[in-house]
Amino acid sequence: MNPQAHPPTPLAVSAPSLMLFDGVDIVLTTGVVLFDDRFATSAGVLKSKGTKAWTPPNILPSATLTTLDLQRNQIGNFKAQRLADALRNNTTLTTLDVSGNGMGDVGAQHLSDALRNNKTLTTLNFGSNQIRNVGVQHLTDALRDNMTLTTLSLWKNEIGVVGAQHLGDVLRNNKTLTTLNLGKNQIGHVGAQYLVDALTNNKTLTTLDLSNNHIGVVGAQYLAGALQNNKILTTLHLGKNQIGGVGAQYLAGALQNNKILTTLHLGKNQIGDVGAQHLAGALQNNKTLITLNLWLNQIGDIGAQYLADALRNNKTLITLDLRGNQIGNVGAQHLADALRNNKTLTTLNLRHNGIGEKPQDEIDEIIQQNKSGKVVNLDIDDI
Numbered sequence: 001m002n003p004q005a006h007p008p009t010p011l012a013v014s015a016p017s018l019m020l021f022d023g024v025d026i027v028l029t030t031g032v033v034l035f036d037d038r039f040a041t042s043a044g045v046l047k048s049k050g051t052k053a054w055t056p057p058n059i060l061p062s063a064t065l066t067t068l069d070l071q072r073n074q075i076g077n078f079k080a081q082r083l084a085d086a087l088r089n090n091t092t093l094t095t096l097d098v099s100g101n102g103m104g105d106v107g108a109q110h111l112s113d114a115l116r117n118n119k120t121l122t123t124l125n126f127g128s129n130q131i132r133n134v135g136v137q138h139l140t141d142a143l144r145d146n147m148t149l150t151t152l153s154l155w156k157n158e159i160g161v162v163g164a165q166h167l168g169d170v171l172r173n174n175k176t177l178t179t180l181n182l183g184k185n186q187i188g189h190v191g192a193q194y195l196v197d198a199l200t201n202n203k204t205l206t207t208l209d210l211s212n213n214h215i216g217v218v219g220a221q222y223l224a225g226a227l228q229n230n231k232i233l234t235t236l237h238l239g240k241n242q243i244g245g246v247g248a249q250y251l252a253g254a255l256q257n258n259k260i261l262t263t264l265h266l267g268k269n270q271i272g273d274v275g276a277q278h279l280a281g282a283l284q285n286n287k288t289l290i291t292l293n294l295w296l297n298q299i300g301d302i303g304a305q306y307l308a309d310a311l312r313n314n315k316t317l318i319t320l321d322l323r324g325n326q327i328g329n330v331g332a333q334h335l336a337d338a339l340r341n342n343k344t345l346t347t348l349n350l351r352h353n354g355i356g357e358k359p360q361d362e363i364d365e366i367i368q369q370n371k372s373g374k375v376v377n378l379d380i381d382d383i
Contacts, residue, residue, distance in 0.1 A: 065092055072100035080107035084114035091120055099127035099153070108135030112142035115149065122148055127155040133162035140170040143177065153181040155209070164191030171198035171205065181209040183237065189219035196226040199233065209237035211265065220247030227254035227261060234260055239267040239293070248275030255282035255289065262288055267295040276303030283310035283317060290316055295323040304331030308338035311345060319347040332359035
C-alpha cells in the first residue's frame with residue numbers, strides 16, 4: 001500500500017480545531033494551523049490548491065491567519081458546523097471564501113450563528129452553495145447583530161424573490177455592509193423591487209451586483225427610480241438582465257440627475273442602437289460616471305455614432321467597453337473623430353466588432369497626437 005495514500009497522525013494541537021479534510025486540522029482560535037501541500041500559504045493567507053496529494057503537515061501560527069480560501073472543497077453542512085464553531089471565538093480571520101461547497105441552507109445556518117458573535121470577519125464569499133431563501137433568512141438574522149461584515153457574496157445561489165425580500169429587510173437598517181453580490185439568483189423584477197425599497201433608507205451600501213437575475217425592463221425601472229434619490233451607491237452591475245432598449249432608457253433618465261454612481265455594467269442586455277442613444281444622451285450631462293460597460297449589446301454603427309457624439313462633450317468617462325457588438329468601420333470612424341476632442345477617455349475596448357485595419361490605424365494616429373499626456377488604450381481586433 002502506498003504510505004502516502006493516507007495522512008499520518010496529525011500533530012498535537014490546541015483545541016478547538018476544525019477537521020475540513022482528512023488529516024488536516026485548521027485551528028482558528030488557538031495554537032497552530034496544520035496544512036499539507038494541498039495548501040499555499042503566504043502573509044497570513046491559507047489557500048486550498050485543490051490537489052489530493054499528501055505530504056507530512058507543516059505548521060503555521062494561527063495568529064498570522066487572516067485569509068482562509070476553501071473554494072470547491074466539498075465541505076458540506078457537517079464540516080460547515082465545525083468551521084462555524086471555530087469562527088465564534090476567532091480574532092484574526094478577516095476574509096473567508098467557502099464558495100462552491102454545497103453547504104445548503106443548513107450550512108448557511110451554522111455560519112450565520114457564528115457571525116452573530118464573530119468580531120473580525122469583514123469579507124464572506126458564500127457563492128455557489130445551493131442556498132435558498134431559508135438559508136438567506138438565517139444570514140439576514142445574523143446581519144442584524146453582526147457589526148463587522150462589509151462584503152457579502154451570495155452569487156449563483158437560489159435565493160429567489162423571498163431571499164431578496166429578506167435581504168431588503170435587513171439592508172434598511174444595516175450600518176456596515178458596503179458590498180453585496182447577488183448575481184445569478186433568480187430574483188426577478190419583484191426581488192429587485194424589495195432591494196430598491198431598501199436602498200431608499202440604506203446609508204452604507206456602495207456596490208450592488210444584480211447581474212443575471214432576469215430583472216427585465218420593470219426591474220430596470222425600479223432601479224432607475226432608486227438611482228434618482230440614492231446618495232451612496234457608486235457601483236451597479238446589471239449585466240445579463242434582458243433590460244433592452246426601454247430598460248436602458250429608464251437608467252439613462254436616472255443618470256441625468258444622479259451625482260454619485262461612477263460604475264455601471266450593462267453587458268449583454270440587448271439594448272441595441274436605441275438603448276445606446278438613450279445612454280449617450282445621459283452622458284452629455286452626467287458628470288460622475290467614469291466606467292460604462294456595454295459589451296454584447298447588439299450596438300451597431302448608428303449606436304456607435306450616438307456614443308461618439310456624447311464623447312465629444314463628456315469630460316468624465318474614463319472607460320468604455322463595447323466588446324462583441326456590431327460596430328463596423330463606419331462606427332469606428334465616428335468614435336475616432338470624437339476622440340480628437342475627448343481628452344479623458346483612457347480605455348476603449350472594441351474587440352470582436354469586425355473593425356478593419358484602416359480605422360485602427362487612424363485611431364492609433366489619434367492616440368499619438370493626443371495632447372492630454374494620457375495614453376489611451378484602444379483594444380481593437382484586426383478583422
